[in-house]
Amino acid sequence: MRFENKVVVVTGGASGIGRAAVELLAQRGAQVAVLDVLAKEGQEMVARLNREKSRALYFHTDVSQANQVENAVGETHRAWGRIDVLIASAGIQRYGTALTTSDAVWDEVLSVNLRGAWHAARACLPLMTQGGAIVNVASVQALATQQNVLAYTVSKHGLLGLTRSMAMDFAAQGIRVNAVCPGSVDTPMLRWAASLDPHPQSVLDACNQMHPIGRMARPEEVAEVILFLSHDRASFVTGAVWTVDGGLLTIIGGAPQTSGPDQPLNEKP
16 A cells, blocks of 8 residues: 555654554655654654655644644645645543543543544545545544543544544545544553553553453554555545454453363263
8 A cells, every 4th residue: 555645644643553654654655744742752753754755744733722733734735735644643541430530631531532633634624625534543442441431431432423423524525534443552652551550561461461362452553454544445435443453342251161172062071
């Protein structure tokens, strides 16, 4: 999948899944605009990509602030004359229940994870005059949940509604909108979350073990799916929600009776 002559905007592109997507896009010929609050990481990555003959821009952007997103997208369009793809990957994780989540934490998480994706889409959609693609990075917690993650789960569930609504509203204009729902991914955000536990390695071990495939994802594994949904090869895919979770949502918990390979479950040994 090549992306020559394509202009791609990636929010949260300086870290984690977003960063992996930027790296792959640059390798495959795209012109990439990185929008992120992580100035040092974003500037260094873009400088390196440009030294390697890629074409990349960095914009210090808080996606919860609509004017910052609009300015960055506008500068990208002025520089390269078009917007073809938006990958909305900016996100934060916070913890709490309906009783322990403060108004400030609720607003912070929803503003970045959900409102930020809307801000980015609202800025890019009018500039996608030749059609295009939007991929929202959600989570398995858009389809299920764990305990103590109220605001995060609500934001990711909302992101699927945003995805489906935009897919219907803009299909006639040749704009496809899809979402990916990763399981645990070895990113700085996950390692930060693990660091909150007295035994961080035990958290990482649990994240590996809970996936039937036996490990967490690497960011580039999720990025490959994002790039497919961004590419013209996915031309008939819109309004879709793709799990990239190592089988996590497929397994049923519990400990059913097991049998040997040649012995039916209903046959006593």
